[in-house]
Amino acid sequence: MACLIIAESAIFTIIVVAYLFYVGKSLTGPTPREVLETPIFYTICLLSSSLTIHFASRSLERGKRGAFLGLWLLTIVLGGLFLFGTGQEWHRLIYEHGLTISTNLFGTTYYSLVGLHATHVTVGLLMLSIVLLFCLAGRVGPEQAARVDVLSMYWHFVDGVWVVVFTVVYVLGR
Amino acid sequence: MSSDVMAIQTAEAAGRPWVQTLHAWVTTVDHKRLGILYIFYALVFLGIAGIEAIVMRIQLMHAHNDFVSPQVFNRMFTMHGTTMIFFVVMPVLFGFANYLVPLMIGARDMAFPRLNAFSFWLTALGGILLYFSFVGGSGLYGAGNAPDVGWWAYAPLTSRAFSPGHSTDYWTVALLVSGFGSIGTGVNLIATILSMRCPGMKLSRMPLLAWLTLVMSGLVLISLTPLSAAQLMLLVDRYLGGHFFDTQAGGSATLWMHFFWIFGHPEVYILVIPAFAFASEIIPVFSRKPIFGYPVMVGATVCIGFVSMSVWAHHMFTIGMNSSANAFFVLTTMVIAVPTGIKIFNWLGTMWGGKIQFKTPMLFCIGFLFQFLIAGLTGIMLGAAPFNWQLSGSYFVVAHFHYMIVGAILFCVFAAFYYWFPKMTGRMLNESLGKLHFWLFVIGFHLTFDFMHIPGVLGMPRRIYTYEPGRGWDTLNLIVTIGSFIQGIATLVFVANMVLSYFQGAKAGNDPWDAWTLEWSVSSPPPAYNFASIPTVASRRPLWDRKHPEDPDSHYD
Numbered sequence: 011m012a013c014l015i016i017a018e019s020a021i022f023t024i025i026v027v028a029y030l031f032y033v034g035k036s037l038t039g040p041t042p043r044e045v046l047e048t049p050i051f052y053t054i055c056l057l058s059s060s061l062t063i064h065f066a067s068r069s070l071e072r073g074k075r076g077a078f079l080g081l082w083l084l085t086i087v088l089g090g091l092f093l094f095g096t097g098q099e100w101h102r103l104i105y106e107h108g109l110t111i112s113t114n115l116f117g118t119t120y121y122s123l124v125g126l127h128a129t130h131v132t133v134g135l136l137m138l139s140i141v142l143l144f145c146l147a148g149r150v151g152p153e154q155a156a157r158v159d160v161l162s163m164y165w166h167f168v169d170g171v172w173v174v175v176f177t178v179v180y181v182l183g184r
Numbered sequence: 185m186s187s188d189v190m191a192i193q194t195a196e197a198a199g200r201p202w203v204q205t206l207h208a209w210v211t212t213v214d215h216k217r218l219g220i221l222y223i224f225y226a227l228v229f230l231g232i233a234g235i236e237a238i239v240m241r242i243q244l245m246h247a248h249n250d251f252v253s254p255q256v257f258n259r260m261f262t263m264h265g266t267t268m269i270f271f272v273v274m275p276v277l278f279g280f281a282n283y284l285v286p287l288m289i290g291a292r293d294m295a296f297p298r299l300n301a302f303s304f305w306l307t308a309l310g311g312i313l314l315y316f317s318f319v320g321g322s323g324l325y326g327a328g329n330a331p332d333v334g335w336w337a338y339a340p341l342t343s344r345a346f347s348p349g350h351s352t353d354y355w356t357v358a359l360l361v362s363g364f365g366s367i368g369t370g371v372n373l374i375a376t377i378l379s380m381r382c383p384g385m386k387l388s389r390m391p392l393l394a395w396l397t398l399v400m401s402g403l404v405l406i407s408l409t410p411l412s413a414a415q416l417m418l419l420v421d422r423y424l425g426g427h428f429f430d431t432q433a434g435g436s437a438t439l440w441m442h443f444f445w446i447f448g449h450p451e452v453y454i455l456v457i458p459a460f461a462f463a464s465e466i467i468p469v470f471s472r473k474p475i476f477g478y479p480v481m482v483g484a485t486v487c488i489g490f491v492s493m494s495v496w497a498h499h500m501f502t503i504g505m506n507s508s509a510n511a512f513f514v515l516t517t518m519v520i521a522v523p524t525g526i527k528i529f530n531w532l533g534t535m536w537g538g539k540i541q542f543k544t545p546m547l548f549c550i551g552f553l554f555q556f557l558i559a560g561l562t563g564i565m566l567g568a569a570p571f572n573w574q575l576s577g578s579y580f581v582v583a584h585f586h587y588m589i590v591g592a593i594l595f596c597v598f599a600a601f602y603y604w605f606p607k608m609t610g611r612m613l614n615e616s617l618g619k620l621h622f623w624l625f626v627i628g629f630h631l632t633f634d635f636m637h638i639p640g641v642l643g644m645p646r647r648i649y650t651y652e653p654g655r656g657w658d659t660l661n662l663i664v665t666i667g668s669f670i671q672g673i674a675t676l677v678f679v680a681n682m683v684l685s686y687f688q689g690a691k692a693g694n695d696p697w698d699a700w701t702l703e704w705s706v707s708s709p710p711p712a713y714n715f716a717s718i719p720t721v722a723s724r725r726p727l728w729d730r731k732h733p734e735d736p737d738s739h740y741d
Contacts, residue, residue: 013370013371013374013375013405014367014371016405016406017367017370017371017405017406017408017409018409020405020406020407020409020410020413021409021410021412021413021416022413023410024409024410024413024414024443024446025413025416025417028417028428028439028443031436031439032428032434032435032436035434035436036433036434037433037434111420111424111425111426112424112425112426112427114427114433114434115427115428115433115434115435117426118420118421118426118427118428118435119428122416122417122420122426122428126416
């Protein structure tokens with residue numbers, strides 16, 4: 011998983027470089043300053059899900075199934091909230107500001123970068139849900155703690171990428 | 185006992201209907217079978233891409249030739265380049281790595297066998313997609329149309345306006361899919377090498393092939409992914425109307441060049457490092473001496489891995505970067521010659537004072553040493569920006585990188601075939617046919633690629649489908665074409681040798697070369713589980729220790 015994360019980081023690096031390279035190079039509007047609002051609440055959701063998943067896998071190691079289940083569910087809910095936030099933002103950008111992927115360079119780079127991240131969140135949520143189903147079926151015990159740890163590594167990575175994306179898109183990019 | 189097992193296996197294989205055999209191969213997760221599948225698949229594409237090269241050479245044989253149309257010529261060089269890099273050299277190297285790494289480090293399989301099979305089939309799908317473009321390239325409304333944008337696929341050639349139809353999409357998706365396959369293999373190889381070594385196999389005792397494969401896999405992870413990201417952007421441009429590489433909306437064609445070469449140059453090292461690995465295994469065995477300067481070899485490889493990340497823009501001196509960028513990339517390009525020179529020195533040091541046996545694998549390795557040196561020297565010439573401004577995009581460049589890829593990498597791959605074929609099939613390759621193959625190939629290679637430098641210096645640009653007579657290029661081009669035919673014949677000799685030897689070759693036994701690494705301690709071909717009991721090693725040459733208990737390496741370790 012560490013290797014996969016290295017590879018994924020390289021992909022994100024390239025797209026972030028493309029985003030930064032194209033900041034302010036759009037020939038037509040709308041520009042990021044006009045339309046972007048900083049999604050602070052949803053960012054807090056995603057970042058705190060890193061904490062919940064960490065404590066979830068800790069409690070699994072110690073064999074506390076109930077605590078694990080609760081924290082795991084909370085992680086999924088927080089991740090889902092974040093995705094909902096992204097969806098809401100996209101809906102607003104498309105219907106209120108008319109910004110699509112082919113409108114201008116900002117649209118192209120913004121949707122590619124945020125979309126790639128959202129795809130990773132979606133994949134992560136699917137995997138988390140699979141573990142949830144197994145857990146509800148009673149198949150997850152302390153002996154699977156190492157595997158759950160691998161999954162939580164991926165989730166931490168997705169969160170870490172969001173910190174970069176957030177900085178690039180909502181702080182530097184404006 | 186092992187011969188009994190072998191006999192039973194052959195009897196079983198003969199008794200089984202072919203459907204079951206096929207099913208066993210398609211569904212296999214065994215690293216040895218997947219390795220052979222990779223190699224076989226690469227050989228098929230080697231034939232195809234070789235035919236494409238011959239078509240180009242016939243077209244350029246004399247001035248104003250009209251063997252193929254300009255459009256077909258463009259498709260030929262695009263497909264030749266793409267196929268050779270992604271579907272010949274990479275699979276064949278992955279194949280050998282897959283086959284050899286677990287055997288060499290004393291493991292029973294790769295770390296993730298099913299991921300291994302998945303990666304192979306992704307790569308296979310990529311190659312089939314690329315070639316399906318001949319049929320489906322223009323969609324339903326026209327004749328077939330393969331990609332014709334060159335293997336760099338520079339923007340804006342790839343935009344909808346200049347590449348209508350689906351040919352470029354097949355190119356993009358094929359590379360994306362096979363790129364994911366390669367990343368899977370890279371992850372798998374790293375995990376295998378780091379966590380599956382047998383007891384006593386410390387990192388400092390690993391065979392050099394395992395070390396070099398580790399560095400190569402690291403490069404795969406870091407440098408293939410930029411290509412995947414760039415392909416995703418290209419797909420967004422082509423399908424969703426994005427503007428990444430669309431200069432009319434403020435996009436940048438230069439950015440594609442940067443992204444492509446951030447992948448493209450480390451890719452050269454992904455290809456050549458396994459070739460170094462083969463040489464580092466074969467040269468000591470046929471010089472009857474342990475490798476000279478093992479820690480320095482490892483260090484030089486890691487060094488090459490790092491420096492190769494910072495040389496990419498030496499492919500782009502002609503786009504007009506500022507002079508400090510030019511100076512940086514000239515310097516890094518020169519610096520990378522240092523660890524490479526150390527490697528050549530160490531191989532020569534290994535041969536120095538050894539009892540050299542001139543068997544076919546060793547002949548190919550010696551050819552590699554000479555040709556690699558010359559390829560490196562023309563590389564340094566091209567790495568100097570002013571020289572590059574003069575010759576970039578000429579046949580000099582074509583000659584340079586073919587010297588590297590054919591003269592160095594392909595020669596090592598041939599050496600590896602002759603060296604490990606006995607292990608994979610249990611039969612020796614015919615030595616006299618092998619020598620014929622070597623000499624024919626050397627003559628053909630030098631006729632083609634030595635003479636190709638000269639029209640480049642005389643100003644012949646690459647990728648032209650024909651030229652005016654009377655520029656001093658005619659005779660040279662004819663010689664180049666003749667040389668390419670000789671290489672083709674040599675390759676046919678090689679294929680014939682493999683087929684004949686597979687059925688009638690001399691039995692190899694476990695250890696035909698009196699070698700020192702663990703793969704030679706098991707039967708040929710090895711059983712599915714590799715090692716009946718996991719070996720324990722005490723030095724870099726475990727088999728030497730076993731054969732010479734009176735003077736084991738471990739005393740000096």
